[in-house]
Amino acid sequence: xxxxxxxxxxxxxxxxxxxxxxxxxxxxxNGLFWYQQHAGEAPTFLSYNVLDGLEEKGRFSSFLSxxxxxxxxxxxxxxxxxxxxxxxxxxxxxxxxxxGAGTKLIIKP
Amino acid sequence: GxxxxxxxxxxxxxxxxxxxxxxxxxxxxxxxxxxYRQFPKxxxxxxxxSNEGSKATYEQGVEKDKFLINHASLxxxxxxxxxxxxxxxxxxxxxxxxxxxxxxFYEQYFxxxxxxxVT
Numbered sequence: 001x002x003x004x005x006x007x008x009x010x011x012x013x014x015x016x017x018x019x020x021x022x023x024x025x026x027x028x029x030n031g032l033f034w035y036q037q038h039a040g041e042a043p044t045f046l047s048y049n050v051l052d053g054l055e056e057k058g059r060f061s062s063f064l065s066x067x068x069x070x071x072x073x074x075x076x077x078x079x080x081x082x083x084x085x086x087x088x089x090x091x092x093x094x095x096x097x098x099x100g101a102g103t104k105l106i107i108k109p
Numbered sequence: 110g111x112x113x114x115x116x117x118x119x120x121x122x123x124x125x126x127x128x129x130x131x132x133x134x135x136x137x138x139x140x141x142x143x144x145y146r147q148f149p150k151x152x153x154x155x156x157x158x159s160n161e162g163s164k165a166t167y168e169q170g171v172e173k174d175k176f177l178i179n180h181a182s183l184x185x186x187x188x189x190x191x192x193x194x195x196x197x198x199x200x201x202x203x204x205x206x207x208x209x210x211x212x213x214f215y216e217q218y219f220x221x222x223x224x225x226x227v228t
Contacts, residue, residue: 042220
C-alpha cells in the first residue's frame with residue numbers, strides 16, 4: 001500500500017532551526033511536495049522536489065533522497081507565524097498526491 | 110500565482126437539506142479538480158477527482174449519490190452534499206490542477222475551504 005509517515009507534533013523555539021522528516025512508500029514516484037496549513041485554512045505550497053538533493057528557498061529548505069524514500073523540511077530562524085501544520089505529500093505514478101497526516105509545529109518564545 | 114476561490118466559506122444548514130459548494134479557478138483553466146475533506150487535527154482526505162466534462166472518480170468509501178460532483182467547465186466544479194447529516198459537518202477543500210506541466214510538476218492550487226456545519 002501507499003503510505004506517508006511524518007511526526008505528529010514538534011516543538012521548537014523562536015529563532016531556532018527545526019527539521020521535519022517525512023518517509024514515503026508509493027506506487028511510483030513523481031516528486032514530493034511540502035505544504036503549510038494554518039488552522040482553519042487551506043494548505044499553501046512550500047516546495048517541490050523531484051531530484052535528490054537540497055532545494056533552498058529563503059528560510060525554508062527541502063531535501064529529498066529517492067533511494068531512501070525520505071524527505072525533510074528545514075525551517076530556519078523560526079518565527080511565531082511559522083506555527084502551523086506541515087503536510088508532506090508524494091506524487092504517485094498516476095500523478096495523484098498521497099498525503100501525510102501532517103506535523104503540527106509549535107513555536108515557543 | 111494561480112488562484113482558486115471557493116464559495117461559501119462557511120455554511121450552516123439543517124439536517125436533511127442539501128448544500129452546494131462552488132470551486133472556481135480564477136486565472137487558469139483547471140483540467141482536473143479535487144475535492145478533499147478534513148476533520149479537525151487530521152490530514153486531507155481525498156473524496157473525488159473530477160476532470161472537465163467527465164464523471165468524477167470517487168475514492169473508496171465515498172458515496173457518490175450523497176456527494177454529487179459536477180465539473181461542467183474548465184473553471185468551475187461544484188460539490189453538492191445531499192440530505193446532509195450532522196456527521197457531514199467538516200471542512201471541505203477543493204484544489205485545481207491546470208495540467209500544463211513544466212517537466213513533471215503537477216502542483217495543486219487550493220481553495221480557501223468551506224466550513225460546513227449541519228445542525
